[in-house]
Amino acid sequence: MKKKILISGGGIAGLTAAKFLTAQGHEVTVIDRAPSFTKAGFLISLKSFGVQIMEELGLLQELQAASSPSEFVSFVEKDGQVIQHLSYEKMNKNIERSVLISRGGLHNVLYDHLKNQLNVLFSTTISGINSAGNKTKVTFSNGQGMEADLIIICEGLRSPTREKYFTGSQMEDFNTLYMGGRLKTKHSEPVGAFKIYIDVNKMLSIYPIANDEIAIQYYIRDTDDLATIKQRSTETLQESFSAYSAEVRDLLNRFAEEGLMFVDKMGMVNASTLVNGNMVLLGDAGYCPTALSGMGASLSIYGAKALSHFVSKSPDDLRSACDNYNTLMQPIIRKFQTNARNNASSFIPADENKLDQFVKFFRAASDDELKKTMTDPIVLTEDQLKFKANK
Numbered sequence: 001m002k003k004k005i006l007i008s009g010g011g012i013a014g015l016t017a018a019k020f021l022t023a024q025g026h027e028v029t030v031i032d033r034a035p036s037f038t039k040a041g042f043l044i045s046l047k048s049f050g051v052q053i054m055e056e057l058g059l060l061q062e063l064q065a066a067s068s069p070s071e072f073v074s075f076v077e078k079d080g081q082v083i084q085h086l087s088y089e090k091m092n093k094n095i096e097r098s099v100l101i102s103r104g105g106l107h108n109v110l111y112d113h114l115k116n117q118l119n120v121l122f123s124t125t126i127s128g129i130n131s132a133g134n135k136t137k138v139t140f141s142n143g144q145g146m147e148a149d150l151i152i153i154c155e156g157l158r159s160p161t162r163e164k165y166f167t168g169s170q171m172e173d174f175n176t177l178y179m180g181g182r183l184k185t186k187h188s189e190p191v192g193a194f195k196i197y198i199d200v201n202k203m204l205s206i207y208p209i210a211n212d213e214i215a216i217q218y219y220i221r222d223t224d225d226l227a228t229i230k231q232r233s234t235e236t237l238q239e240s241f242s243a244y245s246a247e248v249r250d251l252l253n254r255f256a257e258e259g260l261m262f263v264d265k266m267g268m269v270n271a272s273t274l275v276n277g278n279m280v281l282l283g284d285a286g287y288c289p290t291a292l293s294g295m296g297a298s299l300s301i302y303g304a305k306a307l308s309h310f311v312s313k314s315p316d317d318l319r320s321a322c323d324n325y326n327t328l329m330q331p332i333i334r335k336f337q338t339n340a341r342n343n344a345s346s347f348i349p350a351d352e353n354k355l356d357q358f359v360k361f362f363r364a365a366s367d368d369e370l371k372k373t374m375t376d377p378i379v380l381t382e383d384q385l386k387f388k389a390n391k
């Protein structure tokens with residue numbers, strides 16, 4: 001039977017869920033806090049099952065058209081000495097494929113495809129939720145509202161609705177800031193050949209993504225609060241890499257002047273359950289695995305497909321559908337969040353000793369060891385890909 005479904009947050013998770021659920025014939029309403037969507041944003045690498053689901057949705061061509069080339073990545077020490085040089089083609093053999101794209105670019109592929117079938121209410125948030133039986137009355141910030149059979153909360157990492165209605169969820173602070181941006185500039189670096197500097201308490205990635213554009217992303221351990229971090233973001237960038245080559249310093253100075261786009265602190269949501277009555281958490285709002293897992297977007301897309309799958313199996317028993325989704329997701333979430341913690345300690349080593357250990361191991365690693373470190377941890381099992389949950 002056709003259900004009334006509210007999706008709060010029309011990001012990657014929200015739009016993917018909207019796509020699957022409208023295809024099942026449900027009446028889907030999407031609200032988003034933003035006044036409009038933008039194509040900009042940090043670079044992400046959509047991998048493995050994330051790309052596979054986009055292909056199932058018939059969006060592979062659009063995804064590839066919006067992506068940037070990625071050929072090689074070199075992990076280097078702060079003096080530029082190569083620790084390890086990897087080809088994406090080789091890495092992709094284990095995970096099928098990956099696509100480098102901006103968060104906004106991926107989001108736009110989904111939105112472009114959906115915008116004629118879906119009405120997004122912009123500048124709108126949930127201001128109140130009242131449940132009676134299986135129905136829930138939701139009030140919006142614009143004074144309007146709706147009755148919903150299912151409310152899917154995909155408001156991202158700092159979801160206010162999760163904080164209000166899922167009291168058991170907690171934010172794990174990585175005490176790491178991440179910043180980055182894109183800069184239009186002519187350069188002579190090969191496009192698609194990326195460099196990642198590994199250093200004590202910091203990591204800097206430089207991505208030449210086009211002949212006239214470079215993106216950077218960097219992570220620095222920092223225990224200050226977000227407001228303080230934002231306030232001194234430019235100084236942090238310049239000070240943190242002051243011992244690097246003149247070439248790197250010049251580039252970072254230019255970013256500080258004209259190319260910085262985002263500054264945030266890395267956090268991870270630990271929610272003991274993704275379900276509360278007929279409300280369900282999806283994407284970063286429920287299980288953000290942080291940028292360090294490299295899998296947040298893929299997991300958002302996967303979670304959206306999994307939830308829609310269970311809704312299609314029992315449309316008249318949405319609570320069971322949500323419970324099955326939760327059962328499937330919990331071990332997957334634990335796995336990817338563990339990967340993120342492991343990546344934090346390997347790729348942002350806490351002291352010289354740990355840096356030394358990482359450099360020695362990574363430099364001498366065989367293909368098999370690299371596969372174990374880089375791509376084995378992000379593979380889902382056949383059962384998980386078929387949504388078979390182990391209770």
Ligand SMILES: Cc1cc2nc3c(=O)[nH]c(=O)nc-3n(C[C@H](O)[C@H](O)[C@H](O)COP(=O)(O)OP(=O)(O)OC[C@H]3O[C@@H](n4cnc5c(N)ncnc54)[C@H](O)[C@@H]3O)c2cc1C
Pocket residue numbers: 008009010011012013014031032033034042043044045046047103124125126154155156157159160161178180217282283284285290291294295296297298299300
């Ligand atoms: C620096 C960085 C690098 C990353 N790299 C990768 C990578 O390489 N690979 C990868 O797979 N993932 C990566 N990720 C993670 C990925 O970007 C996220 O996991 C993904 O964007 C989550 O999608 P989402 O839809 O859950 O949330 P979001 O994309 O955050 O979307 C949330 C939506 O909710 C809206 N919203 C917010 N609050 C409200 C509210 N109160 N009411 C209504 N709407 C609201 C927002 O406007 C937005 O549209 C990276 C993340 C970062 C920060």
